[in-house]
Amino acid sequence: MTDTISPPELTPLLRPSAPRPQKAKPHYGTHVFLLVMSVVWLIPLVWALFTALRSKADTDKYGYFSFGGAFNFDNFITAWNQGGFANLLWNSVIITVPTVILTLFFASMMAFAVSRFTWKFNITLLIIFTAGNLLPPQVLAAPLFEMFKHFELPYWFSDSGTLLNTYIGVIAVDTAFQVGFCTFVLSNYMKALPQELSEAAVVDGASVWRQYVGIIMPLTKPALAALGTLEVIWIYNDFFWPLLFIQTGSRMPLTTGLNNLQGQFLANYNLMAAGAIITVIPTLVIYLLLQRQFVAGLTLGANKG
Amino acid sequence: MVVVPTLIQLVLIWIPTVLSVLLSFVRWNGLAFSDIRPAGISNYAYIFQDYPGFWPAVQHNILWLLFLGVIATPLGLLLAVLLDQRIRGSRIYQSIFFAPVMLSLVLVGVIWQLFYSRDNGLLNFLLGTSGTANAIDWFGDPHINIWAALIAATWRHAGYVMILYLAGLKGVDPTLKEAAAIDGANAVQIFFRVVFPVMKPINIVIVVITIIESLRAFDIVYIINRGTNGLELLSALVIQNLVGEGQVIGVGSALAAILLVISLVPIIIYLSRTFKKED
Numbered sequence: 001m002t003d004t005i006s007p008p009e010l011t012p013l014l015r016p017s018a019p020r021p022q023k024a025k026p027h028y029g030t031h032v033f034l035l036v037m038s039v040v041w042l043i044p045l046v047w048a049l050f051t052a053l054r055s056k057a058d059t060d061k062y063g064y065f066s067f068g069g070a071f072n073f074d075n076f077i078t079a080w081n082q083g084g085f086a087n088l089l090w091n092s093v094i095i096t097v098p099t100v101i102l103t104l105f106f107a108s109m110m111a112f113a114v115s116r117f118t119w120k121f122n123i124t125l126l127i128i129f130t131a132g133n134l135l136p137p138q139v140l141a142a143p144l145f146e147m148f149k150h151f152e153l154p155y156w157f158s159d160s161g162t163l164l165n166t167y168i169g170v171i172a173v174d175t176a177f178q179v180g181f182c183t184f185v186l187s188n189y190m191k192a193l194p195q196e197l198s199e200a201a202v203v204d205g206a207s208v209w210r211q212y213v214g215i216i217m218p219l220t221k222p223a224l225a226a227l228g229t230l231e232v233i234w235i236y237n238d239f240f241w242p243l244l245f246i247q248t249g250s251r252m253p254l255t256t257g258l259n260n261l262q263g264q265f266l267a268n269y270n271l272m273a274a275g276a277i278i279t280v281i282p283t284l285v286i287y288l289l290l291q292r293q294f295v296a297g298l299t300l301g302a303n304k305g
Numbered sequence: 306m307v308v309v310p311t312l313i314q315l316v317l318i319w320i321p322t323v324l325s326v327l328l329s330f331v332r333w334n335g336l337a338f339s340d341i342r343p344a345g346i347s348n349y350a351y352i353f354q355d356y357p358g359f360w361p362a363v364q365h366n367i368l369w370l371l372f373l374g375v376i377a378t379p380l381g382l383l384l385a386v387l388l389d390q391r392i393r394g395s396r397i398y399q400s401i402f403f404a405p406v407m408l409s410l411v412l413v414g415v416i417w418q419l420f421y422s423r424d425n426g427l428l429n430f431l432l433g434t435s436g437t438a439n440a441i442d443w444f445g446d447p448h449i450n451i452w453a454a455l456i457a458a459t460w461r462h463a464g465y466v467m468i469l470y471l472a473g474l475k476g477v478d479p480t481l482k483e484a485a486a487i488d489g490a491n492a493v494q495i496f497f498r499v500v501f502p503v504m505k506p507i508n509i510v511i512v513v514i515t516i517i518e519s520l521r522a523f524d525i526v527y528i529i530n531r532g533t534n535g536l537e538l539l540s541a542l543v544i545q546n547l548v549g550e551g552q553v554i555g556v557g558s559a560l561a562a563i564l565l566v567i568s569l570v571p572i573i574i575y576l577s578r579t580f581k582k583e584d
Contacts, residue, residue, distance in 0.1 A: 027392050034387060034394075038401045044420045044460065045404070047427045051419055065430035106310040113306045125311065127576055132318040134513075134572045136521045138540040139565045142547050142558050143324035144317070146335065176317035179310055208306070237409030239524045244548075255409050259528060262415065269425045276415045283407045291400070294407070298465070299472035 045280075052076065052273035059270060075274035083261050083275055084250060089282070092253035094167055095242070096235040099174045103231055104224055106175070107182030112212050114183075115190040116198055126187060133180030137240050144173060145244060160247075169245045174235055182227050185300050189223040190216060223300060229290045230297030233283055254279055322565065328558035335547075335554045348559035356556070358545075362537040365451055369458075369538070370519035377459040378515050381466025386496065388467070389474040403468055405461040410524035417457040418444060418529070447535025454525055454536060462518065466511055473507035474500070509578060516571040520564065539564045 051064065058069025079085065110129065114122040148163035155161055163169040193216065201211050217224075242256040249260050258279060265272040287294065332344040352359050384402055388395050405413060420427050421443035428443065429435035443453040477500050485495045501508070523540040526532040532541025539560060546557030 027387075027390060030387050030390070030392060034384075034392075034398050037384070038398060041401050041405070041460070043427070044416050048416050048419050051425075059425070063430075064425045065427065065435070106313065109306040110310040123580055125307070127580060128311075128319065129314055130579075131572050131576055132314055134517055134568070134575070135318070135322065136517075136523075136540055136564055136568055138521075138523060138543040139325055139561045139568070140318065140321035141543060142328060142554055142561060143321035145547060146554070147321065147324075149335075150338075172313075173317055176313050179314065180318075183310070212306075233407060237411075239409060239411045239527075243527075244544075255411050258411055258415060262418075262528065269419060269422065272415065273419050276412060276419070279412055280408065287404070287407050291403075295403075295468055295472075298406075298468060 048273045048276050051270055052277050054270060056268050056270045064269070075270045076278060079261075079265070079271045079274040079278060082271070083257075083264065085254070085275070085278055087250055088252060088254040088257040091167075091251060091257075092236055092255070092282075095170055095174070095253050096232055099171050099178070099235045100228055100231045102171070102175045103178040103182055104228060107179045107186055107227075108217065108220065108224065109212065110179070110183045111186035111190050112216055115187040116211070116216065126184065129180040130184045131180070133177060133184070137177065141240075141244055148245060164245055165247050165251065166245075167251075170241050173241050173245070174238060177241075178231055178234070182231070185227060185297075186220065186223060189220060189300070193219055222296075226293045226297035226300055228297075229286065229293040233286060233294065236282060254282075325558050325561045325565065328554055329562040331555050331558075333554040344555055348555045351556065352559055352563070356542075358533075358537045358542050359560075362539050362542050365536070365538050366519060366522070368451065369455065369522050370516060372455045373458070373462055373515050373519050374512075377462040378466050378511060380459065381463040382470050384463065384467040385470035385474060389471060399467075399471070402464045404464070406464045406468065408461065410458070410461065410522075411528045413457050413461050414454075414525040414528040417453070417460075421453055444529050445534075450529065450535045454529060458522065458525055462515075465514075469507060469511060469514075470504070473504045477503050509575070513571050513575040517568070520568050539567075 051059070052075050053071045053073070054069055055072075055074060059066075062068030110125070113119075114126055145164075148169050151163045153162060153166075158166045160166070197215055197219075198211055201215055206214065236253075237255055238253075239255050239259075242253050243259065246252050246256070249257065252260070258275065261275050262272065265275060329348055330344060330346070332342045332347075334340055384398075388399055408416070419425075423429060423440050423442040423445065424435065426435075426443070429440045432441075434440045441449065444450050481499050481503065482495055485499045490498065521540065522538055523532075523544075526536040526538055526541055527544070530536055532538055532545065543557050543560045543564065546553045546560065
């Protein structure tokens with residue numbers, strides 16, 4: 001359905017590309033190089049998995065670089081329970097889901113406004129949004145921290161009495177940071193949709209909201225799917241904002257919680273490895289299911305140079 | 306439609322950025338607003354003359370940029386060019402090289418810690434130094450750990466660059482290459498004289514990404530040792546001055562303002578190129 005009107009950037013990635021008429025030559029040198037590089041690339045991950053599957057007692061007895069002893073999932077169970085992974089993972093969900101939904105909602109409205117209407121401040125707004133996304137987050141850390149610390153809230157709402165140590169603080173800043181990037185990408189995508197669509201809608205008496213909800217958003221679905229996948233991974237991987245705003249260890253999302261777990265599991269590399277592998281699993285699932293969307297999201301942002 | 310997102314952007318991004326610059330000219334412990342005292346440029350004077358971590362951090366940020374620019378980014382380009390040929394297993398290779406891009410830099414740090422560890426890590430076993438006095442603590446030794454961290458960062462950055470260039474290479478008109486081949490150009494000439502120049506827009510994006518990534522580098526050094534002892538970076542120094550005891554908001558903000566000014570250079574160049582045509 002989206003095939004009828006689909007801006008050019010997405011199509012090569014979302015659909016299998018047609019085979020190019022070119023003779024397949026044997027590339028022995030290339031294969032050797034790529035094989036060696038692939039092995040090098042996989043070693044850290046395989047080593048983490050290998051370490052995670054063995055018990056501390058066995059590795060102490062036989063050495064870490066050995067095959068002695070049993071291989072099982074005991075470390076995963078221990079790490080999961082001792083590290084409170086169920087709790088950390090749930091915290092990640094609480095932060096990631098609203099952030100991604102709010103980001104796409106605000107960014108799509110903004111992109112719709114600046115790409116489908118002519119207004120002299122369109123470019124200025126786009127520049128403000130895009131530049132904000134490119135700043136190193138540490139630049140705004142101090143003022144945001146102080147703003148949140150002095151933003152008083154009733155205690156029934158926040159046990160710190162301020163925006164610190166709340167999910168809302170993290171979600172708000174994560175959203176603000178990601179809206180810039182998504183607005184930039186979506187506005188490029190929406191600009192490529194034919195202007196006649198809007199003109200026809202205006203003739204039919206459709207309001208601005210009607211155009212946004214009924215015409216532009218459905219056509220933007222491929223870009224929203226790609227960006228949504230990308231943002232889920234990015235927010236799940238975000239380390240810095242929860243580190244700055246959340247003080248209670250049991251309230252941290254998984255990626256930031258790893259910082260504490262590293263201290264807790266310091267003496268036990270096998271447990272740490274299991275913890276790392278557990279943290280990889282959600283991204284791995286998304287990777288396997290939605291790799292194409294993720295790659296499309298990444299390249300969408302870069303294609304429009 | 307425009308008002309709410311714009312307000313969010315102003316209140317949570319741009320006003321704090323301006324406040325960061327203002328706070329760099331004051332002395333403050335971060336408690337009551339009435340404790341704020343004007344400090345002139347004394348925070349900057351302290352940073353440039355006396356702050357022990359500052360110049361190492363500047364050197365490390367420059368090293369980070371050079372390493373990504375000279376090694377990680379070209380490696381990603383090379384992988385993309387090799388995989389863009391119609392070779393068997395291209396998809397599998399792509400998935401392998403791309404996998405680390407999905408991981409957070411924190412997780413990259415943890416995974417490489419397991420690999421680099423002095424007594425338990427694979428690397429020292431492979432080098433035969435494990436358990437001996439020669440065993441190297443790759444993330445602990447202040448003369449080596451920045452290189453160890455850079456290799457870990459390359460593991461992720463190269464895959465990112467590869468995937469962007471693969472998309473770029475798909476967009477190059479194949480007839481250009483055919484025409485060059487008919488004129489007798491070999492594969493290397495075709496790449497450097499025809500394909501690479503045609504990809505100019507994507508080259509610029511990748512240069513900007515590489516510069517910004519090297520200014521933003523934070524997570525990986527923070528998880529290793531909070532950005533101390535050989536791993537000082539500007540971003541980590543900012544945070545060291547803001548959290549924990551003895552908060553020095555003025556010094557932290559001055560460091561943030563320095564980081565801001567440096568970051569604005571690539572940002573402005575990139576934005577002016579991107580929006581020039583449309584303005």
